[in-house]
Amino acid sequence: MWAVQYPSNKYGGYGKLIVKHKSFSARDFEQIGRWKDAARVEGRWKPDLPRVAYRIWMQAASEKPRCPEEGRVAGFLEDWSNRRYTDNYESGPKETSFGLSRASALLHFISGGRYPIFDSRVRRALARILDSGLPPKTVSWYLGSYCPLFLEIAALCGADDLRMVDKALFSYGAKVLKREKKA
Secondary structure, eight states, X not given: OOGGGSOTTTSTTHHHHHTTTTSOOHHHHHHHHHHHTTOXXXXXXXXXXXXXXXXXXXXXHHHOOOOOOGGGHHHHHHHHHHOEEEEEETTEEEEEEOHHHHHHHHHHHHTTTOSOXXXXXXXXXXXXXXXXXXXXXXXXXXXXXXXXXXHHHHHHHTOSOHHHHHHHHHHHHHSOOHHHHHO
């Protein structure tokens, strides 16, 4: 039910990218960045724009990272999450980190979809499912709690296609529920 509500028109091109996961070109990494930051049009894909980590995605394009071995995933996520970039606005420069959301998306693609994407919508979905506050945006929580929980949700739903679970959590977390409107 929730997966079909995923805004595929806003996040198109996933299938064409994920199949290339073992041999991404620099252009493919740029496309992953555009996909994650929903920057479909040229004017939305350049430095110094809010909500677009253009500079770090271009680092990924030049470095072309590969999927880390199992024991190196945490270090990979820490490295990419903590990479910082500065955008220059009329109000002055603003330094921002790449963040776990983008780092998990990068890992998702280079792993061929083995690792789920962990963004703000997924965090809201988990808060609802777990009936708790928002989960922390930490690598240790992502790997130690979210990844096992994600697989448990997939198993409970009988989902063979993990991408469908990704889409469902994204959509469920994006939806404003009636009980939340009253708060």
